[in-house]
Amino acid sequence: MIEIKVPELAESISEGTIAEWLVSVGEQVNKGDYIVELETDKVNVQVSAENDGVIHELLKEPGDTVEVGEVIATINENAGEEASGGGEQQIQERSQSESKREKEEKSEEITTTKTAFKEEQNETNRPIASPAARKLARELGVDLTQVKASDPLGRVRSEDVKGHANQSRADKADKPQSIDKKTSSEQKSKKSDVKTDKPVERVKMSRRRQTIAKRLVEVQHTAAMLTTYNEVDMTAINDIRKRRKEKFLEQNDVKLGYMSFFTKAVVGALKKFPRLNAEIQGDEILLKRFYDIGIAVGAEEGLVVPVVRNADQLSFAEIERNIKSLSKKVQSKKLTIEDLQGGTFTITNGGIFGSLMSSPILNAPQVGILGMHKIQWRPIAIDDERMENRPMMYIALSYDHRIVDGSEAVSFLVRIKELLEDPESLLLEG
Incomplete structure (x- = not known):
């Protein structure tokens, strides 16, 4: 058997x-x-097979957490040969041999499992259960020691946990709630702030998304984060795009x-x-x-930040091609971990969603991190x-005020404004 392991991620x-x-x-x-x-x-x-063969066993279920190097499936590399021929007698002999071996292994497995089960029950009172069953039990608040296993080996599976949970709910519905249970239910309802008589949907x-939430909270707890604002007159950039867009598209x-x-403006200001x-x-x-x-x-699963490498060495066309390629990868879910690692500064554009300020x-x-926003026509005093x-x-x-002073941050943003309002300077400064 060939083991399929979680690769280095x-x-x-x-x-x-x-x-x-x-x-x-x-x-x-x-x-x-x-x-x-x-x-x-x-x-x-996506993990690929490293050998030809037939899937023999899937050791994990969707939703299970797995570690690098952990075996998650097995492949029988000889199954194809057995199915393709080699003589009926040879097949029959192999089949009988494998059947006998499987019975012996099964018997040994049952004996070992029952022994382990008894020892584990005696020592820790901890039932044998599949990872998926343990996970489901935690989510449903089910005590695994109270779950009756349908498996002849005594192993608790997901369907056993579900059945036990459903039966428990049915039993509770048939019995009047005690004061303690009512209090517990009220506390639970108050904790979730969701009234049970209203339609709700609970989505894991x-x-x-959990990682995004965790890291965003960590940043606000660990960094001295402040935000400074300015505005940019986009007239000159719009003029260049209007005059050059057709020829630029044709050439690049x-x-x-x-x-x-x-x-380009960010690179110039960072320098x-x-x-x-x-x-x-x-x-x-x-200092990088x-x-x-x-x-x-923005992606369906959450915000991702792919990286444009060595932006200071790229032309306008090369930057646009990089961004287009990365965006396609995001939409087709083909983004690799390498695409996300090693960024030195980030640009985010809430303007494409209509954000005026954030x-x-x-x-x-x-x-x-620089935030772009919606371009909006406004009356501006020229003189x-x-x-x-x-x-x-x-x-x-x-910016992180721990190492960036307020005057430095304001000057940085002013420099970006100056470069954007004089786009020709980007060829020299960016």
């Missing part, structure tokens, strides 16, 4: 969740075929968007204010002399006497 990721099995027991697979999809803190990873958070096979201008392109490590500041800019992209949260361990309608955008910089 990334340096910072040691476990994942079985999101979906792409094969079933008895199915023929070839080397390279995807057999399972794992959900990690950052992206979904995905691993990625990609549209000239706003993000390449903002990426002048290097503390915004840093991170804190203990009592040291790690490279410019890998993260571009926040305060972005830092993408740790980075110490700066003491003239007013003009201009396409204006509010921009926001959230």
Whole structure:
């Protein structure tokens, strides 16, 4: 038997969740075929078979948490040969031999399991149960020692837990609630702030959503985060895009968007204010002399931040192609962990959703994030006497005040404003 193990995912990721099995027991697979999809803190990873054969056993169920190196399935690499021929007698002999061996293994397994079960019951009173059953029991608040196993080996499975939970609910419905039970129920209802007589839906958070929630809270607890604001007159950029968009598309096979201008402006400002392109490590500041800019992209499972590498060395067209490629990966769920690692500064654009003003949260361990917003026509005073309608955008910089002073952050944002309002300077400064 060939064991299928959870592969190395990334340096910072040691476990994942079985999101979906792409094969079933008895199915023929070839080397390279995807057999399972794992959900990690950052992206979904598809694990492929390393050998030809037939799926013999799936050891984990969807929703189970698995660690790197853990065996999650087995493949019978000889099954295809047995099915393809070799003589009826040979097949029969193999079948009889395997049947005998399986019976012996089954008998040994039953004896071992029952012995282990008795020992475990005697020593710890802890029932034998599948990982999925234990997980479900925790979610439903079921005591596994009270669950009757239907498995002849005495192993509690998910269906046993469900049956026990359903029976318990039915029994409670038939009995009048005591004062203690009513109090407990009221406390539970108050805790969830959900009235039971109203339609509700309880949806389990995905691993990625849990990670996003955890890290955003951690940032606000560990960083001295502040936000400063400014506004940009987008007239000059709009003029360039209007004049150059057709020729740019024809020459580069990609549209000239706003993000390449903002990426170039951020790089130019980071070169002048290097503390915004840093991170804190203990009592040291790690100043990064490279410019890998993260571009926040909204996905169905949650926000992800793929990285445009070496943005200072890329042309406008190369930046736009990188962003287009990464966006396609996000939508098709083909983003890799490498696409998300190592960013030095992040840009997020709430304007595509209609946001006029917001305060972005830092993408740790980075110490700066720039927020773009909706372009809106507003009357602007040109001088003491003239007013003009201009396409204006509010921009926001959230920064870690532990290493970035307020004056430095304000100056950084002003520099971005200057570069965007004079786009030709981006060729020199960006």
